Amino acid sequence: MNQKRWKAQWHLHPGVRSGSELSLGERAADRMRNAMGSWPFVFSFFGVMIAWAVTNTYFLQHVLRHKAFDPYPYILLNLFLSMMAGVQAAALLIAAKRSDAISSEVALHTSQNTDEIKTLIADSTLLLQQVKANTDLLDELHAHVTAMSEKLGVDGGKFAPK
Numbered sequence: 001m002n003q004k005r006w007k008a009q010w011h012l013h014p015g016v017r018s019g020s021e022l023s024l025g026e027r028a029a030d031r032m033r034n035a036m037g038s039w040p041f042v043f044s045f046f047g048v049m050i051a052w053a054v055t056n057t058y059f060l061q062h063v064l065r066h067k068a069f070d071p072y073p074y075i076l077l078n079l080f081l082s083m084m085a086g087v088q089a090a091a092l093l094i095a096a097k098r099s100d101a102i103s104s105e106v107a108l109h110t111s112q113n114t115d116e117i118k119t120l121i122a123d124s125t126l127l128l129q130q131v132k133a134n135t136d137l138l139d140e141l142h143a144h145v146t147a148m149s150e151k152l153g154v155d156g157g158k159f160a161p162k
Contacts, residue, residue, distance in 0.1 A: 026098060033095035036088070052077055 022030070035041055056074070060066045070076040 025094075026101075029094045029098035032091055033098060036091060036095070049077075 052070070053074070056068045056070045056077075060068050
């Protein structure tokens with residue numbers, strides 16, 4: 001599967017601001033959303049948790065016969081996870097707010113394009129009605145000229161009275 005196909009490509013949409021048009025906070029929210037909402041983040045998080053448990057419990061206590069730096073039931077780890085949960089809740093709200101802003105920009109762009117398309121369709125309809133009116137006038141003119149030429153008679157391409 002093509003990697004670009006499944007990645008979010010909001011920055012390519014013509015109605016969404018990107019790059020230097022974004023504030024520092026918006027760019028940070030985009031980076032945070034892209035990093036935290038990814039499989040590598042999830043797997044690295046689990047990797048850190050497993051490494052913490054293995055290092056603290058098995059390696060330090062059983063291999064080096066050293067006291068664990070975070071004794072059972074992992075009080076320090078619990079503190080770090082609680083702090084991370086508090087920060088992550090705020091991060092998720094920031095990312096959701098940024099996603100809402102992107103969706104609003106896309107909706108506004110779509111609405112503006114829809115209004116422009118409606119105007120173009122109305123103009124096109126008006127032009128078609130004018131062309132039809134001109135065609136009707138041309139048909140009427142052609143009928144009059146044909147009737148006149150039949151009355152006058154045509155001789156060698158020239159009008160000649162009957």
